[in-house]
Amino acid sequence: MNKTKFSLEQLTVAYQLLRWTVLVTPVAVVVGSLVALFLWLLEVVTQLRWQHEWLLFGLPLAGILIYWLYRLGGKQADRGNNLVMEEIHQPGGGVPARMAPLVLLTTIITHLFGGSAGREGTAVQIGGSMAGLIGKKMGLSPEDIRILLMTGIAAGFGAVFGTPLTGAVFALEVLAIGVMRYDALIPCLIASVFADIVCSAWGIHHTHYSITYISQSFIKEIPFIHLDLWLLGKVIVCGVAFGLSSFLFATLMHNIKHNANAYIKIPWLIPVAGGVVIIILSYIAGTTDYLGLGVSSKSSDGISILAAFDANSSVNDWSWLWKLVFTAITLGMGFKGGEVTPLFFIGATLGHTLALWLGAPVDLFAGLGFIAVFAGATNTPIACTLMGVELFGTNHVLYFAVACFTAYYFSGHAGIYSAQRLEVRKLR
Template structure:
């Protein structure tokens, strides 16, 4: 009995310690997310009111390139730097990452670049958490790792209003097919604190409703099982996964092309800005600029419109993929996730028309499943769907996210993500290799040795950060 009491006291001390450590991080990150979301909304509204701002996108790109060349070379890797730092804490994440990514993302959106919010929130969370770790004496490397993960969870949970998904995402995104629970409590505390602080600042989130299959009977709160819809969800999930693979490879491939043909990092976003302007002129629509959540034009394709019949064109998902890939691969700042929501919802809208199934349901499935495939986080995305759309369709959410995860292959938007458990045994890479190494292996027959693993089950950082 004395041993059990001692263990209980140790548990209580552990919980209290991490509440005291993580709450300040969650509060700081939540406040930063609130400022970011407010600034992003102001920039978006200003761009809507002044469409000519798009003409300044190349100049804005040059300014962002100059800003990072002058002050941000050590944080240029963005989310990948944070993932590497979590795998093996080293020099920490510089605190200047937070203001740099906030300012540059708002500038990107102000002038019409197609980007998202998640990358900015995650980088602010990781940066602020790393700064907190440097202030706290006596933290072990595994403590720093958990605090960084809590910062990521706080950024994700605060910016999307999905704290549970944020906590799971911070654990699941590190290693494909493997997740440990050592940091679950700090991540959950940080994400909840961030989400609530955002709400206290008066920052809200877009609401979606998926009601097509719900029973009119108020006593029934679960969507009915429909074998046909489940089979079509499985098929759509595979399509969502292949779209995730296409998007990730498109971004990485265009990034390599920009680096090959535009040697100066200052002029890559200038070229990207010119291409975005040219594409906008060519298609005669501005639907694929910025976040794409809403638009003052009632006929525009947006994430919200994709939940309605006729709310997207057949190729809206492809256009958003191209606009976002050019924007981000050329050097503009922001995240990939909100554009992935757009891509998935638009593709779901198109597939619903082909299959003759509810548009709102398949838009919701695409919304989370394309994201799941691109980040290899099917559990976090299933939970996100429940938090955003309600739990009635959990079976369909989980099916679509799992199929997208499988069909996206061993690729993703975060090249520092490791392979914990391969999706299939084919391939000459080994568990523990990063997606960056997997891409190199595809071009070379030589396979690297798996990185060593630490006591938390995380692979150590590879020698190359490129």
């Protein structure tokens, strides 16, 4: 009897795996292709902005255009990632298919004219809207559409960063603080892996990061201590700083959005004001390196994520704060794009600065900041630890975990996603 029950259970599992592979494949193909298009367009407009710096002065007008595009065709699509997450928590009106072209177009406009934004939000919204559309076309049940929306998040995230394992776990972890939904584990992994393959098949190449530092035991005479304990202490200290910077970013962005809506009574003037402030700040900072994605810079000696891994680069003590302010204003005042790549910039440059202050390896601490600030702002420490492994290798995985987990706790319960539910408090 038990043997028969066991066999039937395994057959059911095999059937569900096959079924979800079939359901998820079209999502992965569509999302991977759209993300590839998005990344290609992003590179094109970034090059255009570098060649024609006067485009920055069009940012206020670009803000008006973005506002009216959403006013005319967006409806609920303006709620972005939060709408996708809310539909997973509690299915309602669904995620509109128009969200994908709207967010893709408006993110490209934001980057063309110099807004400081990222790409994760766009990829996740593309994934969610396409998954919702495909689910409806297939006539799936609300519960199946809920899982399919999670695979859309995984596909978008995995494809846009070239980190399929991180994408799968991120989709499970980001929905609620303190819990993970394992019912979508395999579908999310399938979607993320396939979407990344499809995106790469279109000829998209992701940025390569490397950490050359080789860790050694601090006390070589004690054979069972394989860590540099002094370095580990520095990692913990920096993890606290990374978590606090995550809290600062999320709080500042939400406050800017709230106050802009409260004090600027004409809605389309909000992005206009934001665009003007960004222009002014660019002149005060004396550089345009804090505009756009920030992965690389127009000049070889500019400030960027890649530069943060070099101890001799032009990254300064306040580079992280400049990028934090630029991005909080851009996204808080109505422009479109993601938060994650700017969080990479904030973390990497803060890690660079702290490493110089503490006498620690710059490339390692830039990498730690890269993932830990993201972990604190999104409350996804496990996904971010895995991202460290996928981007930088396994040599420093314990330092990755310590930095991400510490940042997770010290960021408090603030986060960049208002729809993220609090299921288990970080401290009782």
